[in-house]
Amino acid sequence: MTLPIAHSDRVLIRNLQLDVLIGVYDFERLAPQRVIFEVDLHTDCRPAGLSDNVVDAVNYAQVTEVITQISLASEYQLLEALAEDVATQVLAKFSTVSCIDITIHKPDIMPNDVKVAIAISRARVAQS
Numbered sequence: 001m002t003l004p005i006a007h008s009d010r011v012l013i014r015n016l017q018l019d020v021l022i023g024v025y026d027f028e029r030l031a032p033q034r035v036i037f038e039v040d041l042h043t044d045c046r047p048a049g050l051s052d053n054v055v056d057a058v059n060y061a062q063v064t065e066v067i068t069q070i071s072l073a074s075e076y077q078l079l080e081a082l083a084e085d086v087a088t089q090v091l092a093k094f095s096t097v098s099c100i101d102i103t104i105h106k107p108d109i110m111p112n113d114v115k116v117a118i119a120i121s122r123a124r125v126a127q128s
Helices: 046-051 058-074 079-093
Strands: 010-020 032-043 101-107 116-124
Touching: 010 058, 032 058, 032 079, 058 079, 079 101, 079 116
Parallel strands: none
Antiparallel strands: 010 032, 032 101, 101 116
């Protein structure tokens, strides 16, 4: 008996840098801060690979625009809340994305060149 192979295909978005109003402390909320997104969109790339047609692919430009719109309009205190919103909206708007991994870096907040980030993974909830 042959079992189906799970797809590990991903569309990757790297180094998406945005200036976002985010932070817990008053000094963080005085001006937007740079955050950097790293996003993995789990999807089956086979249809696009076989057809060579963009309509069969996850449109990473559209995903990037969704992330940008959410981020620039947000006033979250926590990176975790921003990541949840992005994950929820991307999964809702792009039906071929089965799972999303998001890392958000906040590179300029700590002294001594310390880098901080959060990472989440969210999967599409099966409809019953």
